[in-house]
Amino acid sequence: MSDNETGVLEGFLCPTCMQDLKTQHQLISHVEKQHPEEQDVLQSLKDLVGKAKKKILKLDENDLDSFKSIIRTRNATTKAYRQFEKQELGQITNHTEYFKSVRGTRLEHFAAETNKLLIRLDRLLNFNNTDRRQHEQSVVQWLDGTSVKLCPSCTKSFNLTRRQHHCRLCGSVMCQVCSCFLTVSMAKKMTGALVSQKTEPENETSDDAIRLCGHCLGLLESRHILQERRQAQPIVCELYMQLRSLMSKAEPLCVLYNKMCDSLCSGESTYSLADTQTLRSQLAKQAELMDLVSRKIAALAGTPREIKLHQSIRRASTIYLKEKLLCLPQLPTQEEIDALRKSPPKTINNDNASTQSNTVAIVTGWSPIGQPVPTSDPQESDPLIVQMDVIRGYIREARTSLRFEEVALLEENLRELQNEYHHRQKEKEKTDDNHQLNGSSQ
Incomplete structure (x- = not known):
């Protein structure tokens, strides 16, 4: 060995060819591919890496135990100190605006990227009787597969059995296992597009799927779930609106019933007893429906605050039924009405x-x-x-x-x-x- 080569080499070196592979994964992969006959060397490398991991984890655990003991000691000391002297309030710094700016920047980035994907997805759905592959490549430029040797998701190398595939929205390369598929019906639902039958190809059905990568599909699904949550109405709101509708229908009927009952009790012939009884039975049905809906609201589960709200709605509904519908005046009998009507009804000119x-x-x-x-x-x-x-x-x-x-x-x-x-x-x-x-x- 010459004087220029007397230095000590360090790093992830191959024992056979002395090549520096930078990382342990590249070293093991290099030995598997370039020196398959050196199985003993490969096994020794794996054992060495395993021992190093165990040693590092053991050191981390020891550091964690020592850190916990220090924290317990400091907490005990601080607690004892606070028993004798009240700690003064120190300087307060508000980081809300900084957090908002960072969060706003990230939200704008994801929103812009998601909108870009939706535009491309809409273009994929709207194509005429042209070559589908040509149309997909016209929407987004596909990445050159010759420069990609490994799958970005699973880091497995491409070969004859593991072929390259492209995402139809971003053009990235992936393998078959890492590919995700989006149905055409779900794509139309996400984009809100109403593709006519003329624009759909005749040789394809509506169940054909679009190949996507996991990142693009995650962005589209996140936006779709957020939209559904915004549009969805809680069950308590639906039941409450139904309860309010029943109350709004019952209020004018109560006023009309009291008017008809007073007219009959005064001996007038304006209203008939049969009509008044029909109206009373209708009000009884409305009261039953209100009680049923309020019971459903009270039986709903949720947080303590939501349960308190449900119980308040139930109490308000019960008070409304007692004051409006359950205290209606009783109707007179037909004999009492006949006795009150001493003279025939007045006629107009x-x-x-x-x-x-x-x-x-x-x-x-x-x-x-x-x-x-x-x-x-x-x-x-x-x-x-x-x-x-x-x-x-x-x-x-x-x-x-x-x-x-x-x-x-x-x-x-x-x-x-x-x-x-x-x-x-x-x-x-x-x-x-x-x-x-x-x-x-x-």
Whole structure:
């Protein structure tokens, strides 16, 4: 050995060719590939690396035990010191703005990268009857596979059995095992694209998958999960909205029921007892539904704060039921109503009958179009009969919709039309009798 070569070499050296391989993984890989016959040397290298790892881990454990003992000693000393003297508040530094700036930069980076991937994914979905491989390479430039010897994910070398594949969104190289696949339906859902049948190739189905790397797929799935969380509504919100809807429907019905009950108790003939009983049964059903929904809300699980909120909603619903729906006045019997009605209902002047009917039709918002055919004789051409049949149809629709105030107005109009019709019939009969008397006298 010459004087220039008297130095001591250090590093991960190959025992056979004395080449410096920089790392232990490269050294073992070099021995496996270049010197496969040196199995004893390879085994000795592996044993040496294992011993070194154990020694390092043992040193780390010893350092950790000593560090824990020092921390316990300091904590005990600090606790004893604080018993005698109160520690003064030191200098406070707020790092919130720094954290926000760092976090904002990272979020902007990931957002820009994810948007870039979504744009490329949308372009992949929208292609005509061209070569698919050519279209995919036009969306993103693929990395040259000749410069990549190992898979970036699993660090395994490419060969005849382990071929190279490219990510369709970033163009990176990977092996088959490290490849991820995204279905076309999920890709459309992520991009929100509605690809028409004309743009879809005829020789492919909607279940064809797009090859991606793990990094690109992770970014797309993270954004998709975040969007679903923002759009998803908690079950407690849905139940609460249902409860509020039931309350909003019950409030005008309660007001109408009290009005109808007062009218019946005062002996008025504006409303009927059957309609009032139907309205009361409807309110009872609404109360049952409210109680059921509030029970479901109270049974929901969650954090202590959420459970407290659920119980508060249940208590508020119970108080509402007790004050609004469970304290409704009792209805009088039919005998009591008949005893109160000593005089027949008041009638309005016959001149205002047609005007009142037209007014009710405008208030209800209904029109004769689509009404059932009048049940009277089709040969009758009296407009009063036709109008009475139309009003009867209005009454049926209003009673089905629980619009009993309009039922009362329509029934009042119907009575006025009936009185007008009977009055005209009597005048017609008197006229006919006079004509007959005049004819017989002549």
